[in-house]
Each structure stands twice: as structure tokens, then as C-alpha cells.
Amino acid sequence: MDLSDMLNSIQLSQNSNAVMELVRLNDKTKERGLILTPDDAKTLVVSRNKVLRDHARVELSIGVLKELIEVFSTSPYMDQEHYVDTLNELQEIFYYLRNETEDKFSDAKLIQLMNESYNGSCAGSIELLRSKMEELAENFRRNIALPNSLFKGDD
Numbered sequence: 001m002d003l004s005d006m007l008n009s010i011q012l013s014q015n016s017n018a019v020m021e022l023v024r025l026n027d028k029t030k031e032r033g034l035i036l037t038p039d040d041a042k043t044l045v046v047s048r049n050k051v052l053r054d055h056a057r058v059e060l061s062i063g064v065l066k067e068l069i070e071v072f073s074t075s076p077y078m079d080q081e082h083y084v085d086t087l088n089e090l091q092e093i094f095y096y097l098r099n100e101t102e103d104k105f106s107d108a109k110l111i112q113l114m115n116e117s118y119n120g121s122c123a124g125s126i127e128l129l130r131s132k133m134e135e136l137a138e139n140f141r142r143n144i145a146l147p148n149s150l151f152k153g154d155d
Helices: 003-024 026-032 038-054 063-072 080-100 107-119 126-141
Strands: none
Touching (some): 003 038, 003 063, 026 063, 038 063, 063 080, 063 107, 080 126, 107 126
16 A cells, blocks of 8 residues: 555545544434435535635644534524535635634634624525625724624633
């Protein structure tokens, strides 16, 4: 087995473990009518890997994806029909925002901001959420005074 085969084998093993971790989250989300099939979970992992590459990021675990699922699965706007597509979009928005805010916010804080907007003024619209998060990133880049409370707990 050459190095390329070995790395492929490791990647497949990691993806398989990630898929199983995501499917296990069904125990928490099924009461809300949200279920990931193994194929859905695989789609999310493949999408996650692409988003990470696109944003030049390295993540050693699927903790962010799991947190997005746990937090957003409680949204009254999340439904089974759009579940996987919405989660893919949320991953894209999250990592875009992560880069644009120069990692100044914790993962939990970014997810909280996204969730509050998604459930609040965006009323479940991914397009509005993307726009609102782009605005937040632009304000951050311009150093417009953001409330200090946004940075609390982000040490």
C-alpha cells in the first residue's frame, strides 16, 4: 500500500466515523421530525470537506456540524424536506463568517448569532441569513463598533 492509498483509507475511515456520529444525532432530532439517513450524513460530510477546502480551513472533528444540527434542529423553521440542504447552507455561512471575522468569535457564539437571526428577523430564510451574516462580516471588517457583548466568552 503506497502513501496515497493509506491516506485515502484514513480519509474513508474518518468519513465513516463522522457519518455514524451524525446518524446518532437522530436520537435528539427525531422527536422534532428531523432524521438523517446514512446517505444524508455522508452528503453533509462531503459538503463539509468541500466547504473547508474552499475556505482554506482545517477541522479535525465534526463538532461544528454536530452543533449546527443540534442548535438548528430546534428551529420552528427547520423541516425534513429541506433539512440537509439547509444544513449544507449553514455550514457554508458558518465557515465564511469564521474567516471573515478572523476567528475572533467562538464557534458557539457564531452559531448563536446565526441561530438568533435565522429564527428572528430572517424567519427561516437562508438567503436573508446569508445577507445578514455578510453584513455582520462587513461591519467587522470596517471595525464598526460592535457591542462588546459579542466578544464576551471568546477568549
